[in-house]
Amino acid sequence: MTWDATRALAEQLDRGLSAPGAIDAARFASFLEVQKELGLVHGARALCRHLRPYLIAEQDYAAVGRAAERIAAALERVARRALTDAGLAEELGLSADERALAAVDPGGGPFLTVGRLDMMVTEGGFQFIELNADSPAGITDQLLVEQTLMELPHMAPLRGRAGLRTPAPHRGLIRALLEGYAAWGGRAPRPTIAIVDWATVDTSAEFKVLSALLSADGHRTRILDPDELEYDGARLSAGGEAIDLVYRRVITQELIERRGVDHPLVRAYRDRAAYVANSLRTKPLNKKAAFAVLSDPAFSGLFSPEQRAAIAAHIPWTRRVRPGRTAWKGREVDLVELILGEQESFVLKPNDEYGGKGVLLGWQTPPDAWREAVRGVGEQLAIVQERSRSRTARMPTFRDGIVQEEVYFDLCPFVFAGRMEGAMVRLSASAVSNVSAGGGVTGLLIVDDARMSREDTRHV
Template sequence: MSPTAVPHFDTYHNLLLADAALAEDSADVLEQQLRQDGLFFGDRALCSVLRPRFLTLDEYRLISRACCLVGSAFDKVRVAAMADAGLRSQFGLTSWEEQLIHADPGFPVASPTSRLDAFFAAGEDGLKFTEYNAETPAGAAYNDALSSAFLALPVMQAFNRSHIALPIPAGAGVVDSLLQAYHAWRGRREKPSVVILDWREVPTYSEFVLFEREFHARGIDAFIGDPRDAEYANGRLTVAGRPVTMIYKRVLIDELVTREGLDSPVVRAVRDGAVCMVNPFRCKLLHKKASLAVLSDERQSGLFTAEEQMAVRRHVPWTRVVEERHTEHTSGAVDLVPFVAANRERLVLKPNDEYGGKGIVLGWTVDDATWEAAIRTALAEPYIVQERVEVPSEPWPAMVDGAVHIGDRMLDTAPFLSNGSTVAGCLTRIATDPLLNVTAGGGSNVPTFLVEAR
């Protein structure tokens, strides 16, 4: 919990606790806003608490600076890996991924839109990036819609009499990054015909609707489409019969190839350069969880400036691909597999290419036998091991049985990056489960606001 935020949310909570009618009205308005804008993940409301996440401007600056330096280091690793098969092998790509990442997307940035997922505890080195979502970062439009919903709450209006609380937009940064990539691909500035592409049954469909509105507000033709409805003929891609020049790719590359194949209309059109797709296939390299292992491995330190090296040491927890080798740890040189076996309480095992918390084993939550079995799995298929980080918590107000209840929940900090370096908004997820993953079926999203006393 950030010490600078304490007086701000204490003031907010006291407003709710002191006035039952204000709290009840605020809960009613929030529920109405959630239903009006379809802010549900599947059939579950996206937000279940009555307060946004507060960051001070200094905290947001710290996050932005760290993202800029770590993002720069990620791109240097990517560029080096694209030119060096030996370095690239550390990422654990499959044979078909190795094929696809070499397709030229028509623009220079591998991940025009991305998200660094972190935990932000107190202290100078409290910000720790634990994953890099370089492929399909969700939540930006949800953040903006939730921000609008919270601005309408009566309690927020009361809070604004003593504090300045400003939302941090994220969706516009995503759309702007998409358009920059399209203009580079096209070679001139013109409006694309956009399909927001994913399976029609996914629980994030409600966010696609929000992005569709964002495109329409800019006078851009956009619609939501399913890869199963795509056709490619005569150098032209259509989805459900509608011509497409840009794909806002929300479908996972793994799922696209597994379900539709490398010879599917979408894959062929992108590889032929007949359509612009963001993020492109080459985003897959850094999206692998092994990217944090490659980034923090002593073998790559020479790629970075002194400032980037310091940022990686401060903000990326010690991470390695699980394999038989010797490596450096903060405690000194270690034999990796025996070290992992002996330090269950301080380590996490993660599959290299899963999402939604699947396959993650938190060493301190399991017994020795389960941990040993997890290590055997990790040696048989691509896995990373990562140092445990402090997971912060804050008190959050919610309506329970008609009254305000304030209870602690853990929270993460997940800034959105435009073109790999510029922070544009920040996702916050809260939960009682340390995985803090909405996709996994737990937790709640809250909008992120900048706050300062008047």
């Protein structure tokens, strides 16, 4: 990998920050305020506080894309098999209700319309540690960073420069939604679209941005709480207006727990009265135990040679936590004793949570609390995952002047109907970098050093 190939460009941007008048307290405050106006927020908090996008070499971006697409395809194989294999469904920790819902065939369209892999950049490579296949957020971050961070004075030398490009995950989403709708059998040339989630969620600003983009493309688009939906046995609607396509952001588990399996959205989905993306059969993909299936050699027959190679290179050792023997670094060990004895080598995660909830980092957890968590896993399914030693990055921010801050970062690729486009870049002072746990974001800038050098030579 060539993760350091972009260092010279990063240093150039940082020098620009030190120029007189580049960034002062007033301009930084305005930068944050514009984010709030545009919707680059979590709740009321502006998300981008660092003053440089994450730079990635073109060849590294391509390598991440190949691996992400293969891992997503491998996880889809796991989910599809779990629909008919009770043993695999049990391995994933699917409840009877979840199995029944996943078994409903929604018709055509991709199995997974949009997913986001959480990825850590390590020394010499990268590893995928989770997949959000239910309600991935952050798809409009890149667009909004380009309208805020990229407009600051110190970024001016990059605008229009050959050899630099930014991805467009929002376009990847819209394309996947409309292609999925057509494959499902949708006939409306401009389907009416509902973005559905609870009215109180902290990510509601993102829905407004997406709604504006879809409306600009000619689609009647509404942002709806699940309680606003109605189904009469023939059409899904809200306030008397029919809905053709649902971009489902409400989390399946929360919808079923709060409103039950007879909610209008679920009934319309069962009857194929509206196209719903993501479908309600992605739950197996969202279980963290799916990574234990990828990691365990006992399941290797599920995957193609290319997928097995990607798993070996980019999936950390992962197991469901339960009594028994397992293989670890070429030897057979008792799993619980291993987790207790090698605490600093592992991360504990609930099988079915999100936003970093319940995650315990062995190297940061008091031994007594770690033992209690491991011994208490029987009450809630959990996985143990080998620690991925993430690289950190020095990123400029403003605190009474420009300072360089050492931050953890995740590069989280989006996969739309099997194709990668862009990534959410999360930054945090903590090793758990989820935005809902207090982390921030920045943009992604893809750098083709060879093309930049050719263009620079032409202008000498």
